[in-house]
Amino acid sequence: MKRALAGRRDRTYTLCLLPSLVVLAVVTLAPTVYLVATSLTPLDLTRPATALDFSQPSGNYALLLHDDRFWNSVWVQAKLSAGTVAFQLVGGLALGLLLAVRSGFVEACRTLFLIPMVLPPIVVAIMWKVLYTPDISPVHSALAALGLPIPALITHPDWALPAIVIADVWEWLPFTALMVLAALKMMPEEALEAARIDGAAGWQVLRHVVLPYLRPALLVAGLFRLIDSVKAFPLIYILTDGGPGTVTEVTNYYAFRQAFNFSYLGFSSAITLALVAAVFLLSWWLVRVVGARGDVE
Amino acid sequence: MTCMPLHRPRGSTRRMFLKTSAAAVGLGLVAARAPAVLGQAKEFKGVTLNGACFQHAYTNVLKEFLKEFEEKTGMRVNFETPAFPVYNQRADLDLSTRGSAWDFLNITFIYSGRWIGAGWMSSLEEFLSDRNATPPDWDAGDFVSGAQASLTDAKGTRYGFAWEAGAMIMAASRYDLIEKAGMKMPETFDQLRQVCAAVDGKDGVKAFVNDNLHHWHWPPYLMGWGGKVFANPPENLTPALDSREAVESAEYYANLLRQYSPSGALSYTMDQGALAQRTGRANLRTQAIAWLAPLATAPDSTVKTTVRFAYMPRGPAGAFPGSVSHGFGIPVGAKNKRAAWEFIKWALSKEMVRRAALEKGYIAVCRKSVIDDPQYRKNMTLNGQDLAALYLRVLEESGRLGYMKYRVVPVYPQVGDKMHKAIERIVTNQQPAREAMAQAQREAVLELKKAGIKIDA
Numbered sequence: 050m051k052r053a054l055a056g057r058r059d060r061t062y063t064l065c066l067l068p069s070l071v072v073l074a075v076v077t078l079a080p081t082v083y084l085v086a087t088s089l090t091p092l093d094l095t096r097p098a099t100a101l102d103f104s105q106p107s108g109n110y111a112l113l114l115h116d117d118r119f120w121n122s123v124w125v126q127a128k129l130s131a132g133t134v135a136f137q138l139v140g141g142l143a144l145g146l147l148l149a150v151r152s153g154f155v156e157a158c159r160t161l162f163l164i165p166m167v168l169p170p171i172v173v174a175i176m177w178k179v180l181y182t183p184d185i186s187p188v189h190s191a192l193a194a195l196g197l198p199i200p201a202l203i204t205h206p207d208w209a210l211p212a213i214v215i216a217d218v219w220e221w222l223p224f225t226a227l228m229v230l231a232a233l234k235m236m237p238e239e240a241l242e243a244a245r246i247d248g249a250a251g252w253q254v255l256r257h258v259v260l261p262y263l264r265p266a267l268l269v270a271g272l273f274r275l276i277d278s279v280k281a282f283p284l285i286y287i288l289t290d291g292g293p294g295t296v297t298e299v300t301n302y303y304a305f306r307q308a309f310n311f312s313y314l315g316f317s318s319a320i321t322l323a324l325v326a327a328v329f330l331l332s333w334w335l336v337r338v339v340g341a342r343g344d345v346e
Numbered sequence: 347m348t349c350m351p352l353h354r355p356r357g358s359t360r361r362m363f364l365k366t367s368a369a370a371v372g373l374g375l376v377a378a379r380a381p382a383v384l385g386q387a388k389e390f391k392g393v394t395l396n397g398a399c400f401q402h403a404y405t406n407v408l409k410e411f412l413k414e415f416e417e418k419t420g421m422r423v424n425f426e427t428p429a430f431p432v433y434n435q436r437a438d439l440d441l442s443t444r445g446s447a448w449d450f451l452n453i454t455f456i457y458s459g460r461w462i463g464a465g466w467m468s469s470l471e472e473f474l475s476d477r478n479a480t481p482p483d484w485d486a487g488d489f490v491s492g493a494q495a496s497l498t499d500a501k502g503t504r505y506g507f508a509w510e511a512g513a514m515i516m517a518a519s520r521y522d523l524i525e526k527a528g529m530k531m532p533e534t535f536d537q538l539r540q541v542c543a544a545v546d547g548k549d550g551v552k553a554f555v556n557d558n559l560h561h562w563h564w565p566p567y568l569m570g571w572g573g574k575v576f577a578n579p580p581e582n583l584t585p586a587l588d589s590r591e592a593v594e595s596a597e598y599y600a601n602l603l604r605q606y607s608p609s610g611a612l613s614y615t616m617d618q619g620a621l622a623q624r625t626g627r628a629n630l631r632t633q634a635i636a637w638l639a640p641l642a643t644a645p646d647s648t649v650k651t652t653v654r655f656a657y658m659p660r661g662p663a664g665a666f667p668g669s670v671s672h673g674f675g676i677p678v679g680a681k682n683k684r685a686a687w688e689f690i691k692w693a694l695s696k697e698m699v700r701r702a703a704l705e706k707g708y709i710a711v712c713r714k715s716v717i718d719d720p721q722y723r724k725n726m727t728l729n730g731q732d733l734a735a736l737y738l739r740v741l742e743e744s745g746r747l748g749y750m751k752y753r754v755v756p757v758y759p760q761v762g763d764k765m766h767k768a769i770e771r772i773v774t775n776q777q778p779a780r781e782a783m784a785q786a787q788r789e790a791v792l793e794l795k796k797a798g799i800k801i802d803a
């Protein structure tokens with residue numbers, strides 16, 4: 050009797066879950082399966098017959114291994130991710146600590162600091178395009194008027210990538226600041242008080258009490274920003290188109306170009322899968338490191 | 347004193363009924379025999395037509411007159427005109443999925459082989475053979491045959507009609523500076539380099555400018571040097587980007603951009619390049635005539651009196667100015683094909699082309715009847731120079747020598763991208779020309795392999 054009831058309960062649960070599972074399968078699983086299948090074909094939209102050509106399933110991956118531009122894009126991606134995540138964490142931490150000060154003025158400023166984060170990415174990109182274009186840029190005009198002209202950053206091979214990093218950091222710094230601020234709000238006052246009673250100086254409190262407390266929040270913020278940096282697109286599309294040359298062409302952008310400029314969907318799917326695998330492995334490694342220290346659940 | 351009757355007599359109502367009926371029958375008869383356009387006005391009422399083309403002088407003219415078309419037909423037209431690369435990317439994506447986002451599109455020259463060859467554009471023969479859809483006086487035979495070539499397949503099926511026959515020439519916005527330096531408009535690559543060196547920075551004007559479409563701008567220099575993009579297009583598409591001529595011409599062209607162009611010119615769109623010349627910030631440019639003629643005609647041009655035009659300079663192997671044609675067509679997935687054809691007919695009618703040419707100074711027209719118009723020839727004499735003659739010379743030479751075949755092969759977008767990137771790397775000193783072109787060659791070979799095209803070993 051008990052077993053029959055349990056069986057009926059399980060069936061009911063399963064039936065209740067089924068619609069969600071079906072939706073999940075259709076929305077998440079099916080496109081992923083299609084992506085994997087496509088990566089095994091030389092699918093080129095100008096030759097529809099290639100959609101079902103599985104004669105050389107590893108063909109795209111073999112091409113990828115010998116594609117200098119793909120490996121260049123991986124290196125560019127690594128530099129972009131490292132730059133944006135590092136600056137956003139350090140800057141976000143500083144901004145978060147600053148905004149945590151209890152003052153009416155600072156509290157009023159908090160909303161202002163959040164503006165870049167809530168702007169549509171394409172608007173941010175256009176704004177920076179104006180700032181970076183010497184003909185119309187108020188920054189370039191002001192510097193030129195001061196006798197300090199600078200080259201066009203987005204067409205300079207040494208400056209194009211930093212220019213994107215600057216714009217990205219400006220846009221997403223408030224995100225890490227917000228996470229730091231939220232963590233600081235949850236911080237028990239007792240720990241700070243105890244440190245002060247023990248005679249710790251301001252920087253010692255920061256180093257030995259505040260930072261260890263913030264570490265999990267910073268790691269989660271870093272993880273989010275790392276994953277997001279791999280998806281960088283609007284800034285590159287609007288500001289540099291991956292150039293000059295391929296200086297700012299990240300892997301994501303290279304995959305986009307292959308798929309949507311040249312219709313090589315099979316090859317682009319292989320790049321995308323490689324990217325997904327890399328992000329997955331990197332995230333897993335980070336979570337493991339964090340998890341091993343018992344900082345993040 | 348007379349009183350107004352409170353009620354109309356019955357007889358009057360009957361008369362009114364009879365009159366109304368007679369009028370209705372009469373109107374019906376008139377409508378039945380009315381010109382097709384009256385019927386169309388009803389047919390398209392409520393239709394919203396979506397179309398796109400890259401931004402261009404001709405699309406600006408069309409937008410100016412669009413209201414007239416909407417009032418005439420009753421349809422509403424959403425006409426998008428993004429920048430050239432953005433347009434091509436979006437159109438290519440939509441066409442490749444046989445999408446229905448647009449009812450009419452521009453068939454870009456470099457994509458014509460790809461879009462028509464892949465069956466992504468609709469044949470227009472059905473409309474052309476239907477006298478109700480296309481009255482004979484629209485005159486499809488009036489279009490310059492050279493401009494129609496890329497819009498027609500091997501069987502002669504027409505997929506579009508040309509609104510621009512682009513012909514590359516050279517313009518100096520500040521010819522006065524060149525004269526002051528004791529020089530003339532450059533006729534050879536060597537002279538171009540000398541003129542640039544002599545006038546660069548004079549009066550705050552950079553000597554040269556071009557926009558970021560190096561796969562359009564560089565090949566005339568490549569061919570002038572005696573090089574080729576492909577071995578023998580369309581039969582043999584083996585890339586020839588690492589030849590000695592390719593390396594030398596790439597170095598030469600990159601040097602013009604590196605040394606003599608305004609800061610940031612490498613990211614210039616066509617508009618920005620045109621603006622740099624119109625505002626007198628940059629002097630020489632080799633570009634399609636439609637972008638250069640406004641230097642003498644645009645109301646906001648500050649160089650109207652100092653502009654001078656010339657044929658594309660020649661290299662050791664000759665002069666090979668680029669020529670292209672862009673035309674409007676209908677995607678296979680379009681929802682309103684009949685209405686789209688109505689738009690194309692209007693946009694490229696003799697009347698509209700004539701208005702664009704004679705009222706708005708548009709030069710790159712494709713209708714012979716307009717090109718032969720004495721008023722057009724007179725209008726195109728700018729600063730004492732016969733621009734129409736330059737225009738026809740480029741079209742005739744490119745047609746006679748057939749050197750533009752490289753540009754309409756289906757894989758040109760891919761190979762063009764490699765050339766573009768290589769020029770950028772050379773301009774910014776990331777790589778010497780030899781290395782950059784060798785890399786472009788390797789990448790182009792890889793692209794052709796992906797496209798399943800056999801090339802020489």
